[in-house]
Amino acid sequence: MPSFIDTPGITPDFIGLNRSRAVGAGLDPFAYDRVTAGVPDLHGWPPVLAEAARAHLAAALRAEADGLRVTAAAEFRTAARWFHIATVLPHPDTDLLAALEAEADAATGRALALAEPDRAERVEGPGFAGWLRRPAGVTTPPVVLVAPGLDSSKEEFHVLADALLARGLAVAAFDGPGQGVCAATSAPEPAYHRVVGAVLDRLADAPGIDVGRAALVGMSLGGYYAAESAAHEPRLRAAVAVSGPHHLTWDELPPFVTDTLTRRCGSPDAARAFAASVDLRATAAQIPIPLLVVEGGTDVTPGVTTAAAAAEAAPHGELLLVPHGDHLLGNAQGDWLPHTADWLATRLRATRGS
Known part of the structure; x- marks a missing residue:
């Protein structure tokens, strides 16, 4: 029997079933649809979603450099969500999943340092x-x-x-x-x-x-x-x-x-x-x-x-x-x-x- 992520035809079902989860976590549903449309199979789920996370991370860094603390905090938080949602499957590359969770944790910390420093x-x-x-x-x-x-x-x-x-x-x-x-x-x-x-x-x-x-x-x-x-x-x-x-x-x-x-x-x-x-x-x-x-x-x-x-x-x-x-x-x-x-x-x- 193949592993879950190698199950034939599983990718569209997985994307559909996780849409509500991602939206409930605070991600924009239209962004979710756009990003996951680029997922070739479940082996590609983490890197595709991590790419979306890093786009928000870059936006956060630009906003922080410009002194736009509210925008930067929101972008860091969105990056954290994408980094985490990139890990929600039994992917064989456990080192990759661990690295993405560490990035999610770090992005949350940067968001809170800006939005709730005290x-x-x-x-x-x-x-x-x-x-x-x-x-x-x-x-x-x-x-x-x-x-x-x-x-x-x-x-x-x-x-x-x-x-x-x-x-x-x-x-x-x-x-x-x-x-x-x-x-x-x-x-x-x-x-x-x-x-x-x-x-x-x-x-x-x-x-x-x-x-x-x-x-x-x-x-x-x-x-x-x-x-x-x-x-x-x-x-x-x-x-x-x-x-x-x-x-x-x-x-x-x-x-x-x-x-x-x-x-x-x-x-x-x-x-x-x-x-x-x-x-x-x-x-x-x-x-x-x-x-x-x-x-x-x-x-x-x-x-x-x-x-x-x-x-x-x-x-x-x-x-x-x-x-x-x-x-x-x-x-x-x-x-x-x-x-x-x-x-x-x-x-x-x-x-x-x-």
């Missing part, structure tokens, strides 16, 4: 790296951690972070083991509460935020990470799982997922073991805090049981189902993102600070 700072530690952003004009805000999924990274969720910041919440978006800028040096961690605990330990040293009012949002596989962490990390006050799995059945998973897991985990056996560990059947009922599960009604992946079951089993679980939403609901942001951001803000403001 409110953003690097946060990193064992197994994670990301950025803490503080809302303007808010003293000691609560903080929301944002966890990516299997092949996503913090650069994919700037729109989510902006929605939370607009509601007076600080945001710590990070890459964990096997994710984003950390993927080159680590494998995915099913006991993700350990990663969340390390991030919270680091945030305890960051001035101007209230770690006693912390929440976690997880995207895609990160939705499982959010629910798992909600059951085991006592410092969390609320959690949100967006398009997350409840459990996985390896033999039914599509090649995109199994190939990606195998490359991220390092071997087929490690990938199978990881997939078997993604299971909330015994965990969801142990979640003591409010859990919001966000699902798209058209998000159907073989071998993946959605986290809707966790919303029913969790003592304080809620389900937000958007019937026309796809995976990560990039085609329906207005139907879930404002509600989710308000849900988090309301619950964190109701909790007692540290």
